[in-house]
Amino acid sequence: MKNIYAIGVGLIGGSLALDIKKNNPEMIIHGISRKEATLDEALALNLIDEKAALDDIKHADLVIISIPVDATVKLLPTVLDLIPDTGLVVDAGSTKEAICKVVENHPKRRNFLAMHPIAGTEHSGPSAAIQGLFKGKTNIVCEVEKTTFKLQEKALKLFTDIGMRIRYMNPVDHDKHIAYVSHLSHISAFMLGKTVIEKEKNERDIFDMAGSGFASTVRLAKSSPEMWTPIFEQNKINVVxxxxxxxxxxxxxxxxxxxxxxxxxxxxxxxxxxxxxxxxGIS
Amino acid sequence: MKNIYAIGVGLIGGSLALDIKKNNPEMIIHGISRKEATLDEALALNLIDEKAALDDIKHADLVIISIPVDATVKLLPTVLDLIPDTGLVVDAGSTKEAICKVVENHPKRRNFLAMHPIAGTEHSGPSAAIQGLFKGKTNIVCEVEKTTFKLQEKALKLFTDIGMRIRYMNPVDHDKHIAYVSHLSHISAFMLGKTVIEKEKNERDIFDMAGSGFASTVRLAKSSPEMWTPIFEQNKINVVxxxxxxxxxxxxxxxxxxxxxxxxxxxxxxxxxxxxxxxxGIS
Incomplete structure (x- = not known):
């Protein structure tokens, strides 16, 4: 693998790029984003080596998609159309059923690996990317049997090398379990934040009386609505x-x-x- | 001030003892607890200098009560009976109305200062005590005007010296605000933990899929039921x-x-x- 294309260069895409480049200095990380300013930021932060466009994917050995899950569902078939036979596309979305579904009959389905690296912070964008984010974390891989063996092998080595434990699961189970251990936590935190803000109009009072316990419980309420709205939409039944x-x-x-x-x-x-x-054991 | 008596030598009492002793090596910290084993542990951990009993309070310059708030309500009048005229009793409870109420007509009311140092972790007991816990944290003081000026002055110096910001509030407002920024967070976390445990009987699945976001949101569900049950009872109306x-x-x-x-x-x-x-600004 030489040419890695990161579609989405924020918290997840940027952090993956950092770790992969560190382990494999010979690889070239190309960044793709809807927004030119985001790419410039990623380049300035040394998350990527070069800026690229969607068409360049025809030269890719590996494409990593780390964008909101609604955008992934829309873009993934096109990316698979473009990927060469020897290339692999992976995604990092927090839902797996809709994403697997949209490419189930795609002629290049075997060039796609569905994953969910369970790591992150409440921050977003290129400046949120950090080295070592995935160390000791779990990477859930779905429908592994549908991916060409040689390609999955290469990709999984890349991800285990940056410290991830691989775990296999079907997309339906993934979405059901993750609703409990991740999606619910986010709603719980958002509504806690809302309840306190609504009640305590005088922010000074909150600031003075809130301790580290509140800060920890409400932390996820800082998360990106752009990222989380489509997750709740795609995982609607489980989340409800x-x-x-x-x-x-x-x-x-x-x-x-x-x-x-x-x-x-x-x-x-x-x-x-x-x-x-x-x-x-969870850090 | 020379003889400090800590009634309760767990997370809060033990941490206060550590910081006060560090700043005032000439002071003697006496520990009082219902359980002999707890006192032995506090002694072994150097949280206290000596073990003591309730009767010894007649020699106290300062008594710090850091025990569950139901026990505080029961014990506080007796402690005030015992304190010499030159001594001060403070409590560190997470509710203030019931505690202030129980001594409002006590002949030694002016020897009591009601406070709530807003600091802590989800751990409890002497082994949870840590140095520097109160640095930069808020200490809410209630009904300050009801305490002898000279005694409040000495005590507040002690607490500002260990890094606390003092903020004054009446007990009713304290209990109303703290329900939002602290008590609700605990229930939110406990019920999140309960919901996930109930659903995910296979713990391995939780462990593998839960990330740092879940860990942070559910952290307070590790808190001590002995400490929190009476808090919810005393602050029932606001918590509901x-x-x-x-x-x-x-x-x-x-x-x-x-x-x-x-x-x-x-x-x-x-x-x-x-x-x-x-x-x-909240750490």
């Missing part, structure tokens, strides 16, 4: 289901407080403390 | 109100998704991104 369960649990907890059943409140929290053991 | 607003916001967000109104979903998140500016 998780939200219903979450709202039910909150309502039940509220009723227990109203009923002065503080023994039950204690037990709810004690049982949930078990999350400690589950989280051990 | 915040929960109702939070549940309403979540329900509305869910309905927008169900109605495919993703323009509104985008705007909800965009508006809440404003939390960035509010959080700047």
């Amino acid at each position: 289901e998780t939200l219903e369960e979450y709202i039910n649990n909150l309502t039940q907890f509220k009723e227990l407080i109203k009923d002065d059943n503080f023994e039950a409140i204690f037990n709810e929290m004690k049982n949930t403390n078990h999350i400690k053991d589950i989280l051990n | 109100e915040t929960l109702e607003e939070y549940i309403n916001n979540l329900t509305q967000f869910k309905e927008l998704i169900k109605d495919d109104n993703f323009e509104a979903i985008f705007n909800e998140m965009k508006n809440t991104n404003h939390i960035k500016d509010i959080l700047n």
